[in-house]
Amino acid sequence: MTRGPCPGRDERRDGGFALLIVLWTMVMLSFLAFAIVSSGRRQVRMAMVERLHAQLQAQADGGVWEAAFHLLDTSPAHWRADGQVHRVRRGRVTMEYRIASEAGKVNPNLATPDLLAALLRAVGTQARAAREIATNIRAWRFPLQQGEAPPAGSAAAYAAAGLDYGPPGAPFQTNGEIALVLGMTPALAGQILPFVSVYWDADPVPSLAGPVVRQALAMAGGTPTPDDEARSQGIVGIDVIVTDISGTRALRHAVITTQVAGGDASPVRILQWNRPDDY
Template sequence: MLWTVGFLALLGTQIVAAGRSDTQLADNLKQEAVLQAAADGAVAHVMFSMLAARDPQFQLDGVVREIRVGPTPVLVRVENEADRINLNTASTALLRALIIDVGSAPAVADRLAIAIVDWHNQTNDTRQNAAQAPQYRAAGRSYGPPGTPFESVGELADVLGMTPALFERLAPHLTVLTDDDPDMTTHDPVVARALTDSAGVADVTEGSQRINGDAVLRIIATAVGTGNARYVLLAVASADFQNATPRINILLHERVNRAAGEAVVAAGF
């Protein structure tokens, strides 16, 4: 009898514990869904406010602002995607300057800048430091440069000579979603320094970045839940108001892992 009572007591404890675990899981999933919806709502609100309504509340200044979507607070940061250097249009000199300005030695920058250009250019480069298919094979890589534009900044990690640590330092200053190089109106001081260094002149001309039909917005929205719950969403969007039917084009829309998202919000660039 005692064994039976003990067994039933143990079974009851396990059932209660499983029930609590299932309830906690359900609560977590519910909160994540709420936070995701709030982040999506905040991004949509910012896109419309800036690209259509020209709301002066939001600026391309990288300042974190709090808005509410229902009861959920969302921290929103808006940047100009054009502040970043485009991997597909940047010159070797500009890429070299950027690599040096994030802390690499000039010799490393020389090799890597050429390798980045070689990645998306179909050439038979015989220069010193060239990074073509033979060099990739010699390094034990099972692939070579595709000779096509970068489809994402993440693709840079596959370029010959790139290391994870250097990629982490470079990525915040790069894009593939613009049409041209940034200029000295950029809010990114590292990019501004690279532009100056690559030109060989101290051009510090200041301009004012206005929101226009060509603006490309980078929006980081962090929905804040109870406890330590966060949902970080990154979106990049442009607007087309030249046609009869105006529209906003979503160029990138993805969840950012929490550590990376908080680093983006804290450091900006």
């Protein structure tokens, strides 16, 4: 005798599959909800971090003007452009201000090839490479005269190096432009940028220079530039670092001059405005 299908057993089997499907659906929905909540929390945290950084950056920007005020102050609270760090605690943040005269730096538009090579050697460049790059810096800032043979560092040399630009035959407009010179690597440019300035219109003043520039001056020889106190205090670099108690930081670097024309309404003029690591 052959038995027929058992309706009760089939119904239980179908019910088990349905329950399993429901359970898996609930698990998947739980994972989906968790992912959505986690993503939302990450976005909220990122928004909070971005907001904090924007607030700190605004404080760093304002810190430049605050430092300029202290530089112009004629009271005993006056801040000199001597490289000293001034720290001020305000609530959750610590403000650090540093004012240094640009007179202690090398102007790549005015420096002799010997001084440029000496500066490159002072930061660790080999003598031969230093001479070549110094020659290229000179070729960058001076136009080729009619009938003159193309020097090392000419447009042809840039093209041979695979670069789509050449020396403009004009003075450097910004400090960072020196990174474009043939032979200058990003690492080397980062090493010398803190010691160059297109804003000081004379040779470096040894009494205001740091150890690297003083070493370069000694290697290059020549007559030291006398310290003109008024002028050296009138063209300065300002670095401001704002640090929150969470460790979040914002930075601003600026070069300003207080030697403005008599008709100018502001006692300060901004010459350069960027991050300290960007120059």
